[in-house]
Amino acid sequence: MKSQHRGVSSRQAPIAPPLHGGRFLFILLMMALVSAILIGRITLLQVIDRPFLQSQGDARTLRNETIPAHRGMITDRNGEPLAISTPVVTLWANPQELPDDAIQRIVLAQSLGMSLEAFEARVARYSEHEFMYLRRQMTPDAAQRILDLRTPGVYPQREYKRYYPAGEVAAQLLGVTNVDDVGQEGLELAYQPHLAGHPGQRRIIKDRRGRLVRELDVIRDAQPGGDLTLSIDQRLQYMAYRELRSAVAENEADGGVLVMMDARSGEVLAMANLPSYNPNNRAGLDPRGLRNQALVDVFEPGSVMKPLAMSAVLESEGFDRNTVVDTSPGWMRIDEYTIRDFRNYGELDLAGILEHSSNVGMSRLALQLGDTAIWEKYHQLGLGQAPGTGFPGEATGSLPAHVNWSRSERATLAYGYGLSVSAVQLASAYTALANDGVRLPPSLLRLAEPPQGTPAIQPKVANDLLNILETSVAAYTGGRRARVEGYRVGGKTGTVRKIGQQGYTTDAYRSVFAGIAPISDPRIVTVVMIDHPKAGEFYGGAVAAPVFSSVTGNALRLLDVPPDREVD
Structure with missing residues (x-):
């Protein structure tokens, strides 16, 4: 029994000796030091560095x-x-946040309508930046489909x-x-x-x-x-553009211009240009279509200037509507130049000169006036000066200074050569004939009240010329195609040779018509110019006058202007 008891006692674990006092103290000091460091760090972050850390956190979440x-x-x-x-969405990306996963990049590139090679090249080009455009101005629905992919680094921007x-x-x-x-x-x-x-x-x-x-x-x-x-009436604008486009196509022309102005205020009611372009889709844009030819391009107006030159004649002493000019034999020689009419018209009064568009008649009248009489009249009508519409690049045209003019220069100025005008300038000049001699400046903005205007022609002379312009589109004249059923209209045709590398051409023309309606109480002034018609006809009465007739007739009816002539 004693041996068994001693055996059990010998297998018990030995008792550990007590810790030495110095080692225990060292452990306590180390624990206190670590706690002090932790407390100090917490204090530093929460108290001293708190503003900085908060600003850094806000910078990563708070945005302006x-x-x-x-x-x-x-x-x-x-x-x-x-x-x-209209609201659209632009997608942009941070190249440094885009995923490296090839599948995600392929899906994103396809969603953007790009090839993977083009997408990778774009990302590589901006790899050192934090911003690059993915696609500008998308519809919100299309952009949302790409955002739904949840590709890292892709963000929207509202525009x-x-x-x-x-x-x-x-x-x-x-x-x-x-x-x-x-x-x-x-x-x-x-x-x-x-x-x-x-x-x-x-x-x-x-x-x-x-x-x-x-x-x-x-x-x-x-x-x-x-x-x-704007002063534009969208109904008239659509109608004017449609008729102009039809005429340009029918006559195989290079282009055309139409300007319609309110005869009482000078507001531009329609301004059509061809060629044109679609501003909503500029792919395949013809650069010629960008030009507002009615305001920034000029041309020699030709015979449409004769009524304006005639106002200078009628205001001079010794001339009235009954003045007769002998235009025989249908041509005349001035300096080194020969001026011709279409045929020999013989003796013509002033109305007959405009009806038959006699260059000889206008030249002989001009040579009986003072050297600067016609120039001064054109200047009063705003030619050679900026129209003042505020449109970028509006043309001033060309009205040569009257310095040592030859007889031929004075003559040609009377029938529309030797100067250049824009379609808007020409329409503005014609407002003087429609507004008792007061020329109205053109306006592209709707006006609260009509402008004062500038007196340019004596009222009686303006009214006489207005009636003469009506006879110029009579059934037997070259301007007859400008007539409008149910309305009295008046105007003047013009057929102008274009200038080539060696002077005036013999196979390229501009067809022009400027008219007023209705004659009894003028409401609109319209100028039509068709550039280089090539289908056969090129006279202003055959090419431009029908456009005036169609546009003017529709405009008068849209504006509820009552007819002032019995229907034929």
């Missing part, structure tokens, strides 16, 4: 985001929209895109904006400060994927741009 401003709308005189801004409901019909007048919604051409450029808004700013919180978490406050509200009301 630009609020895009809505560009002002452009409307016609009746409030119909001609240029509006506005300009849209033109009238398309090519008023393209050159309105102009266009660039991808950043800044005016580049036409009225968009001319009124950029007025149309452009002022962006706002808001403070927001975003998550690490750039998604909006919460909007905190608005720092500055966006201020939308101002609206612009």
Whole structure:
């Protein structure tokens, strides 16, 4: 029994000796030191470095985001929209956050309509940056389909895109904006400060994927741009463009211009140009279509100037409507030049000279006037001067200074050669005939009240010429195709040789017609110019006058102008 008891006792664990006092103290000191370091670090982060750390955290979540401003709308005189801004989405990316996964990149590239090679090349080009555009101005639905892929590093940006409901019909007048919604051409450029808004700013919180978490406050509200009301009547603009396009196609012409002005206010009711372009889709754009030829291009007007030159004749002593001029034998020699009529018209009174468009008759009248009489009249009618519409690049035309003029220069000026005008200048000059001698400046904006105008022709002379212009489109004249059923109209044709490398050509012309309607109480002045018709006919009475007839007839009916002539 004793041996068993001693065996059990021998297998028990030995008792550990007590810790030495110095070792225990060292452990306590180390624990206290670590605790002090932790407390000190916490104090440093929470107290001393708190503002810095908070700013760094906010910088990664808090953002000041630009609020895009809505560009002002452009409307016609009746409030119909001609240029509006629609919301779009631009997608951008941080190249450094884009995934390395090949499948994700392929899907993203395909969604953007890009090849993988093009996408990779673009990412590589911006690899050192934190921003690059993926695709500008997408529709919200299309952009959302790409955002739904949840590709890291891809973010949206809200913007506005300009849209033109009238398309090519008023393209050159309105102009266009660039991808950043800044005016580049036409009225968009001319009124950029007025149309452009002022962006706002808001403070927001975003998550690490750039998604909006919460909007905190608005720092500055966006201020939308101002609206612009034009003098254009969209109904007349569509109709004018349609008729002009039909005439250009029918006559195989290079282009054409039509300007219709309100005879009482000078407001431009329609301004059509060909060739044109679609401002909503500029792919394959013909650069010629960008030019607003009615305002920025000039041409020699030819015989349409004869009524204006005739006003200088009628205002001179010794001349009246009954004055007779012998135009035989149908040509005359001045200096080294020969001036010809279509045929020998013999003796003509002043109305007959305009009816038959006699160059000889106008030349003989001009040579009986003072050296500067016709020049001064043209100057009073605004020729050789800026129209003052504010349109970028508007032409002043050319009215040569009267310095040592030869007899031939005085003669040619009387029948529309030796000077150049724009279609708008010509229409403005004709408002003096329609408005008791007062010329009205052209306006592209709707006016609250008619302008004062500039007296340019004696009222009696203007009224006499207005009646003579009616006989110039009589059934037996070259301008007969300008007649409008139910209305008294008047006007003058013009057929002008174009200038080539070696002077005036013999196979290229401009066909022109300028007219007023109705004669009893003028409401509109219209100028039509068809450039280089090649289908056979080229006279103004055959090419431009029918366009005037169609456009003027439709316009008078749309404007509810009562007929002033019995229907034939």
